[in-house]
Amino acid sequence: MKTVGIPRGLFYYYYYPLWKTFFAGLGARVVVSPVTNRRIVDDGILTAVDEACLPVKVYYGHVKELCRQGVDFIFAPRLVSVEQRCYICPKFMGIPDMLRAQVPGLPPLIDIKIDVTRGERDLKRNMYQVGALFGCTRKAVDDAYRAGAEEMKRFHSIARSGHPLNDAIELWEKGNRHTGYPACSPATGTGVAGGSQETAAGCSASLTVGVLGHGYSVYDPVISMDLVKRLREMGCKVVTPEMLDPQEVENQASTLPKRMFWSLGKKMIGSGLWMEQEASIDGVIYLACFGCGPDSLVGEIVERRVSHTPFMLLTVDEHTGEAGIVTRLEAFCDMITRRRRLA
Numbered sequence: 001m002k003t004v005g006i007p008r009g010l011f012y013y014y015y016y017p018l019w020k021t022f023f024a025g026l027g028a029r030v031v032v033s034p035v036t037n038r039r040i041v042d043d044g045i046l047t048a049v050d051e052a053c054l055p056v057k058v059y060y061g062h063v064k065e066l067c068r069q070g071v072d073f074i075f076a077p078r079l080v081s082v083e084q085r086c087y088i089c090p091k092f093m094g095i096p097d098m099l100r101a102q103v104p105g106l107p108p109l110i111d112i113k114i115d116v117t118r119g120e121r122d123l124k125r126n127m128y129q130v131g132a133l134f135g136c137t138r139k140a141v142d143d144a145y146r147a148g149a150e151e152m153k154r155f156h157s158i159a160r161s162g163h164p165l166n167d168a169i170e171l172w173e174k175g176n177r178h179t180g181y182p183a184c185s186p187a188t189g190t191g192v193a194g195g196s197q198e199t200a201a202g203c204s205a206s207l208t209v210g211v212l213g214h215g216y217s218v219y220d221p222v223i224s225m226d227l228v229k230r231l232r233e234m235g236c237k238v239v240t241p242e243m244l245d246p247q248e249v250e251n252q253a254s255t256l257p258k259r260m261f262w263s264l265g266k267k268m269i270g271s272g273l274w275m276e277q278e279a280s281i282d283g284v285i286y287l288a289c290f291g292c293g294p295d296s297l298v299g300e301i302v303e304r305r306v307s308h309t310p311f312m313l314l315t316v317d318e319h320t321g322e323a324g325i326v327t328r329l330e331a332f333c334d335m336i337t338r339r340r341r342l343a
């Protein structure tokens with residue numbers, strides 16, 4: 001049985017259930033690199049070009065980890081677009097080329113182009129190419145893809161029930177089908193998903209904080225310095241874009257005078273505007289990556305638009321210190337607690 005390595009970085013957090021189910025359906029064994037640790041980060045920093053953002057450097061580290069594990073293939077798609085009229089950051093398009101140029105001893109890459117703006121036929125043609133690597137018929141490829149799409153629905157319903165994506169992936173892997181918590185809805189004011197959220201001490205959280213940022217930053221424990229976990233330990237409920245109703249997020253994003261054409265940027269803006277209107281959200285934190293072009297624009301728009309709810313922009317890179325992040329989080333939580341008391 002051939003093994004396919006999936007690096008635990010970038011769009012892993014958004015699409016892992018689809019990819020894993022798809023490759024398993026083709027008869028492959030899927031291997032995922034370990035949760036990010038210091039060695040992976042350092043490896044990535046040493047290998048990638050200096051100009052790359054931290055999530056891309058970390059992705060390099062995960063690829064090198066898979067190289068050490070001796071997988072037959074590494075899945076590193078060339079992501080261009082995952083929804084109509086919207087695009088992914090250009091760095092994703094160049095990932096396979098950058099890896100080939102800079103990572104020695106790389107196994108063959110499965111680097112199909114994913115560009116939904118080119119239509120379903122183009123996407124399927126690329127899928128069939130992958131199927132051919134494993135000797136699968138077109139029907140087997142179609143079935144595997146359909147099964148992956150079904151798993152994605154389950155994964156999304158787990159996330160929408162109040163679980164950050166990394167937890168949702170874990171629950172999905174364990175076969176957890178629990179979807180018993182209501183999705184967010186500004187109309188009902190029940191707003192905050194996360195009936196499952198508790199502080200480390202097990203008591204009910206008193207503050208509700210919205211956390212915005214690219215999933216591969218927010219849910220990576222090293223890049224984000226465990227932001228979500230730390231907030232929970234401080235007694236906060238955390239709401240992330242993936243816990244919200246996608247249609248509500250889309251509606252809010254469409255109120256901008258000019259359409260945002262980056263998929264993740266649109267999601268951040270729509271979620272930020274939703275959080276601004278939701279009375280149960282006490283504060284909003286935007287986690288940005290130093291050197292990220294989209295963040296420099298999207299973070300600015302969100303900061304200007306979220307004008308009535310306390311807002312904090314946290315910018316991280318490989319030099320960011322844990323103590324600094326903790327101090328800022330504590331100060332932010334103190335500030336919104338005082339503000340609430342005064343109100």
Ligand code: SF4
Nearest residue numbers: 053089091289292293
């Ligand atoms: S959107 Fe920003 S953080 Fe994400 S890959 Fe592009 S430059 Fe890096």
